Amino acid sequence: MIGPLIGMVHLGPLPGSPGCEHDAGHLAAAAAADAVALAAAGFDAILVENFGDAPYFADRVPPVTVAAMAVAVAAVGRAVSIPVGVNVLRNDAEAALSIAAATGAAFIRVNVLSGTMTTDQGPIVGRAAQVARLRAGLGVQVAVLADVMVKHAVAPPGLTLAAATRDTWERAGADGLVVSGPSTGSPAAAADLGEVRAAAPDAPLYVGSGAAASNAAALLEVADGIIVGTSIKRGGATTAPVDPARAAEFVAAARR
Numbered sequence: 001m002i003g004p005l006i007g008m009v010h011l012g013p014l015p016g017s018p019g020c021e022h023d024a025g026h027l028a029a030a031a032a033a034d035a036v037a038l039a040a041a042g043f044d045a046i047l048v049e050n051f052g053d054a055p056y057f058a059d060r061v062p063p064v065t066v067a068a069m070a071v072a073v074a075a076v077g078r079a080v081s082i083p084v085g086v087n088v089l090r091n092d093a094e095a096a097l098s099i100a101a102a103t104g105a106a107f108i109r110v111n112v113l114s115g116t117m118t119t120d121q122g123p124i125v126g127r128a129a130q131v132a133r134l135r136a137g138l139g140v141q142v143a144v145l146a147d148v149m150v151k152h153a154v155a156p157p158g159l160t161l162a163a164a165t166r167d168t169w170e171r172a173g174a175d176g177l178v179v180s181g182p183s184t185g186s187p188a189a190a191a192d193l194g195e196v197r198a199a200a201p202d203a204p205l206y207v208g209s210g211a212a213a214s215n216a217a218a219l220l221e222v223a224d225g226i227i228v229g230t231s232i233k234r235g236g237a238t239t240a241p242v243d244p245a246r247a248a249e250f251v252a253a254a255r256r
């Protein structure tokens with residue numbers, strides 16, 4: 001089980017990305033420090049993401065990105081005893097699954113598992129068939145959390161949230177669904193959460209953005225879990241290190 005509270009570890013720019021200033025070892029150590037802070041605050045799981053690599057590739061990332069992320073995810077896994085997840089931005093689910101298999105990570109997040117979304121990277125197409133077959137071939141028990149109409153993206157005309165939910169849950173093989181606001185740090189709409197819940201009542205439902213200590217308890221009245229990053233960082237900045245006090249405050253509010 002992943003657990004309801006998932007804290008984000010946003011990696012700095014990795015080797016090969018335009019903003020890279022540190023080697024993989026330095027970035028892995030910073031990631032492990034964030035992970036330790038999240039575990040100490042009481043989070044149930046951790047999700048590692050290459051947030052610093054913008055601008056992102058639409059799907060396949062270079063081999064150097066996969067290698068550097070594997071180093072970071074492995075370091076996080078050694079530092080904590082709670083489940084660890086992988087998200088390779090923008091939508092390289094097969095790389096994420098491969099990293100998880102190599103490092104023992106428990107789950108991955110996939111921005112677009114089913115259908116097509118138009119993003120700032122261009123059209124992104126889900127690769128559910130490839131992901132399902134790769135997971136079966138690797139023989140690993142790695143859960144797939146998939147976004148429904150992911151943030152920073154526009155859905156095709158005529159596609160409803162309910163239809164996208166059913167496709168992702170019933171046909172694409174997702175193990176859980178993620179609903180976010182329109183952008184990083186923006187809250188998910190209560191109506192969207194309710195519509196996804198109604199369309200797939202048996203699916204584990206996670207809020208993917210905009211969670212804070214002030215709304216955590218209310219969100220968990222509708223959703224099964226929360227993925228949180230920005231509000232638990234120092235100064236509320238997504239790229240800053242985890243703030244232990246903010247993280248502990250969030251967990252306390254959510255548990256209430």
